[in-house]
Amino acid sequence: MRLQFGPLAELDPLRVTEGVLPLESYDDRRGYDPGFVLPATPLPLPGPGRWADDLIELLPAARRNGQDATELRYTHFSVRMSKSRALPIYSACNIDGAQSDRGVPRSNTWRRDPRIDPSHQNLREGYGDERRGLFSRGHMTRREDPNWGSRDTAKRADVDTFHITNVAPQRQGFNGGIWLDLEDYVLDNADRSNLRVTVITGPILSDADPTYYNRQIPVAFWKILAFIHAGTGELTTIGYRRSQMDYLPRPSGGRFVFGDFQDSQVPISAIAEETGLELDAYADFDVMAGASSNMEIRVSSVADFYLSR
Template sequence: MIPSDSARAAGAVAGTAPGHLMAGRAGYDERFLGLPVPLPMPSSPAVETVVLPYTHFTVVLRPDRRMAAAAAVCIDGERLREDVPRETGWRFDPRLDEDRQAGDEVYRDNSLDKGHLVRRLDPVWGDAAEADQADADTFHYTNAAPQADVFNQGRQVWQELESHLLGTAARGDRRLAVLSGPVLHESDPPYRGVQVPLRFWKVAAFLREGALAATAYVLDQSPDLIWDAERALAGATPGAPPPLGAFRTFQVPVTDVVELTALDLGPLPAADLMPAPRAPQERWRRLRSTDDIVLRRG
């Protein structure tokens, strides 16, 4: 496992002959909020990872899954730029062998989208050159995971989370640290050399009255929570993408993200603003709009 120190990670990735093309990326700043929010890493040292710093964000890649276990981005709401044109092409990260990344062959001629893990606009802040580089950096395959190409209310809520939190939870200096990634489970259905994750997670950290605060979310694209998911996936057409359901977004306890992902989220479980649930069925809160988000302790 490569350590999370960005400076060492930038030049220490195996198979990185052309890695100089990505030189100078500082990556995610663990002290961006003033209080430390460490890069999420697997709790088990046996899990191999590669740490890849970009402009204002870092990806923790699992080579065995050919996609990220986690990504972490610093968002400066006061310096966000909206005038940066969208990058058009996805690319491999030259610091890593292409067969350790899920490239276009996974997404070609099917119903799967390249789902940004770090949202395109989140790291796009600072001066013009810095913002342009951040935008381009989000279009590396290492920052993508397969998602259903449907757009529904659940997915819309997921995409609005950071903007909502910037406008409400972090009114002071409008800074967020957002950790996110796919839930990589052994039972994820295989497709074209990768396993397609059925859930995604996100944890937002910010300061509230000088103290660290956090909220956590899960996006579910499994066939149906009330059906037998294994039976639904077993009925998939050979060679076709796995059947995926409509997106559902939930606010969940940060501790549940830790359990789902086996990642170390440092101080964030203790900073969770979601009230302790009174009953198991209340543990995950379905979000139908950002108005349903809970930003207070019980």
């Protein structure tokens, strides 16, 4: 299947376009598959929990029969967004390691999604040169993760990850390290006969988040990964939390108190408490199930993660 592009405005130096893809070009997007890792035990999209009344809905012209109006479906991943924050509450992706196509050229062009109100999609404000205190557009679903299947499908997935709906503001120094390596590490420890992983990523949106460039910037982020463990052969989930506090610029005219924020493996029940999302389906298979929500394991590399009970 070939990618279909509508008329696009001229790109600016930051690789941003005001043009959008044709509405009908999204008709074949299937989004997140709950039964991807283990069909007998589907893992649904996280429930909206306290965000239920704040979810952005598809415009009437973009709705299809039987589709949840709050689910933005892309190639191999889905997004739900907060109206009040104009940010994703999470992006959920299926990764097929056996069909991965890491050679897909980076499309690298950020755009809005025509299926929702553009006023809830911040394409430019606050983003730009880090030396000026601006932020990077940090992928929630990593660019490479949904790029699998046929070459045309992988190309379409890459383009899909560059929608601004799949983004939260991140400092460039934060957007690396374990945050990028974790999916690969889990795939390396997955059952070779079922090299499939589900990754759900999002910001922890708090009323206490600091404001930069007229927007509240999330301090902390989380990931949940689900896979078939190579050693046990069982469905397994892990939770991960990371803060960009130490990377944030000091607010103008104010002090910034730096804390002890590191990469941590945490119970999925703790992520549910912090995010307000419904994550029971994932917590049931968590290697840290039963641990106190205050429990955390500081990690300095992906090898420090506990992948089994």
